[in-house]
Structures are given as structure tokens and as C-alpha cells.
Amino acid sequence: MKRFSRVVAPALFALVAACSSSSSSSGTGTIAFTSWGEEYIEQEIPPVVDGETIIVDGWTIKYSKFLVVLGNIKVQDASGAVAAEQKGSKLVDHTKVGRKPLVTFPSVEAKAWTHVSYEILPATATTELAGASDADKALMIQGGYSVYVEATATKGAVSKSYKWGFQTATLFDRCKAANVDGKDGVDGVVVKNGITETVELTIHGDHLYYDDLQSIDAKVRFDNIAAADADNDGVVTLDELAKVKLAAIPATQGKYGTGSASGISDLRAFVTALSRTVGHYRGEGECFASAK
């Protein structure tokens, strides 16, 4: 059974291999999708790294749980021809060290597949585990969560903990690798003959604390979230965040711009919207995020 689960089951795992052409002189390769939460989730988000300010108001954030349901990965070319598609999802705890395998697509035609997409979506009974536990899965299903975090933020002698679950469903479409050294990043993925191309769906743990939904100059800050702890019990709940009006936050503490997103007037709604922005592509690469 173990052998079956490692070899056959992944192939059956909602894998639809549908190469755009059945024969090709360019050969075939393999795409292996993984997910990683980087050091920010595995270790901590410090206020400063190598002299660069990360959290502008001096907090350090350490996650004890960062659960994300990733699924419905799809690889297409520019014409819309589908190379491979995952129909299903995996629950990943990104606090567990290392890159977690999501799905592998063998025998993909060697060429540029420029349209890659994936989803972060609520867990279901068929969601598989990747570094997460059965208890994690039960929690996610019960809450209808797609993203769930447990963390502690500290500044000096002050400590705030929180457990937040988000029910957002988000499509990350037309993913593109980041520019490197002035060279334009690659759209999607290029499959080479006989090669396994690993594609990492990177989760950015610092995005839950940005102070703007739209601006690329958004800052990571925590003072306003810490101040939301109305009963001062050291635990910041989503209900407490909901009681903080964005209009009541002084501009010097963050403008909390919402762009053209509607109906976001308190910190809970703001952080929930930010939960749609944690998904990235191959490190710093980008996708177009849209509500599902």
C-alpha cells in the first residue's frame, strides 16, 4: 500500500494529463509543483533583516501554524490547450520545514506553457495532507477555512497571540516568475525534454500585515493589530479586529488604502482581504488574484 500510495495514488490524484499534441519531436518532461512558506513562516518575521526594515513598528512575528489549502493547479499554453490539471487540493502546514510536494505532472510536452494557475480554497473532505495533521484538516473543514494561522507577535515585553481563519477562495491566475537582474520573468513554466521542472507555489507570511491593499509601497506593521486587543488579554481575535474602524486609525499609523475593493471598513475585513494576497509563484513571482 505504501508503494501504491507513493507511486500510483499521486498519479491518480486528480491528475488530468492532456498534452496538447500526442506526439512531438521536442519530447516530454515533468512538472513538480511544491509549496514553501519561506523563512518568514518557518522561523519568524523579524523587524529588520540585514539592515532592511521589514516590520516598520518593531514587532517580531512567529507562526506556530500556517495552514493553506492549495489546489486546482492548471497548466495551459497561450491557446488554452491544457497540459495538466489537478482537480483536488492539499492542506499544507507551512511551519513545517522544507518544500512540500503538491502534485507532479509527468509526460508533459516539452515547450513553453505560459498560463499557470492555482487556487487557495476552503478545505473539503477530499483535501489531502502535506505536512498538516488530521486534526488540522478537521479544523479547516469545520471552519470552512482556506487559510488559518496561529502566531505570536512580540515587541519588548509585550506579546500578542492570535488564531485567525479565513474562508476566502482565490484564483491565482497567469502566474509569472519574478524579474531577475533586469530580465523579464517567465510566464508559466518551460518544460524541457527529460527534465523535471520544479515549480514552487510560495506563500508569503508577511502579507497579512500590509497597510494597503493596492499600493506597492505598502508597509508591514502590527501596532494597529496589537491595539485591537480591546480586553488586553494578550489574544487578538478577528472579532476584536472587526471593531477597529479603518477611519479611526491615524494616517501616521498607516493609510490602509483599499483601492477599488468594496466594503472594507474595519481591520478584520482588511486582513481578510490581505489573506487573498499570500499566494505567490516561484519565490517573488506574481499571479493575478481574483475572488472565486
Add this chain to the structure above:
Amino acid sequence: MQPQKLLRTSLAIATALAVSGVLGPFLGCSSSGGDSTTGKRIVLKARVEAPSAASFTSKQGWAVTLSKAAISTGAFYYYDGATIFAQRAPAHSANPLARFFTVGNAFAHPGHYQAGNARGEMLTATSVDLVAGGADLGVGDGVTGTVRSATFTFGTPPVGPQAATLGTHVVVLEGKAVKGADTRVFRAEIDAADIADLENRPILEGCPFAETQLTADGTVTLTVNVPMWFELVEFDQVAASADGKPVTMDGIARNELVRGLKAGDRYVFTYTK
């Protein structure tokens, strides 16, 4: 992780070019993939409308009557990039020159706005009283192709018919709000600094442009949703007038109004031939 400085710089350069009008000559250079109708120069008049500006009931339940809603308008820019959390992705330009001179390579984080390729602009600054009805703003130009979003600029300092009313402000509102037995007579003065973005620019990027193809000379109409400016405003936080004269809004009520003014979805652009 934080956005890359290089990418931020490219956006800043492109935006600066756009704002300075340098973008104009290059509007015709763009050819987005798969969009064969892109590239023909067209004339785009600009107009503003504000239905329901004079009288409405706010989401907070206040019956609001405005006697004045002066706004200073500046340049408009139209793009093919979708608004944040929208469904459509911008097309990519195949022309290297066009890619450099458009704002298509912002590489913002997911959920953040990516303007995409410039499709048009209207650079005339003026000012209008939205209570008085619609008004023509000026004539701009563009190129044929898809539009999905726009940038609205508050003009500063104000010029045009409402310049004297506005003074140094970009928006001046006066009116009365009634809820049950409570009445508030108010005046709001909003400055460019209040609505400035994180780069201190008095602009609203990523406003929705009802997705369409620009195919010929036509009119771009900006519809301002004035009632939604007041969506969050709690008028009970405004002092009651002792003498019937307007009380200048401040504090949380003013902040709520400012957030309403800064929300991009209150400024919807449409195109008609």
C-alpha cells in the same frame, strides 16, 4: 517578501512619464497579445456625471441633502489592467518600446493593482459642482483596444469654474443630514494631502473602467458615486449647529468621509461612441 526595489522604480518612472504627459506619444506603440483591434488613434472626450448627488439616504441612514459638491479634477488615464481582485488579467504588450513606456511591468503583489497598457488620457484640469449636474471636462486622446481601469487625478491647485469655491481644497461639500430628530448642517473641506496615496500623489489608481473595446472616437464618462462618499460617515459625530451655519467636519466623521472619497470604486468610467 517586500516588493523589489527595481520593480518599484520601473513603476515610478512609468507613472512619472504618464503624469508628465510623456506617455502620450507612445500610446500608439502598444499591441497587446491577441488584441488585433489595438493601436488606432482616437479622440476621447471626457465628461463627469453624478446622479443622486443632490439628495440621497446614506448607508448609515442619514437623509443627506447637498447644496454644494465642488471637486477639482485633473488628468484621467485609461488602462487595460483589471482592478484588484477582478477577474480579468491584462494583456501583455509584445512591443519592447511600448512595454517600457507603459505601466505594464509593475509586478505588484497579488491583489495589488497592475495598470497594464495605457489606452488613453485626458489632461485638462478643471472643477465642477456635482450638485449642478454633469459637465464636460475636456478632450483627450487614446488608442483603440481594451480598457478595464483608470486613474483619477484630483487637480491641485484647483482651476476652472469652482476654483474660488474650492480655494486650496480639492473637494468642498456643504449640506444637511437628517436622521430622526437629529439634524446636522455641515461643511467638509478636503485637501490634496488627505486623499494622497503612499507616494503623496493626489490620485486614485485602479478605478473601474467598465470593460469594453475602445473602437472609435467617443466620450469617456466618469460617474461619481457621491452617496457612497458618505457610506461610512456617522453624522452624529458632527457637532450640531448652534446658529444654523454649517459646522466644518473634523475628527472621525471627516476621516470616514475621506475614506469614502479615496475608494476607487466610487469613480466609474464608461465609454460610448
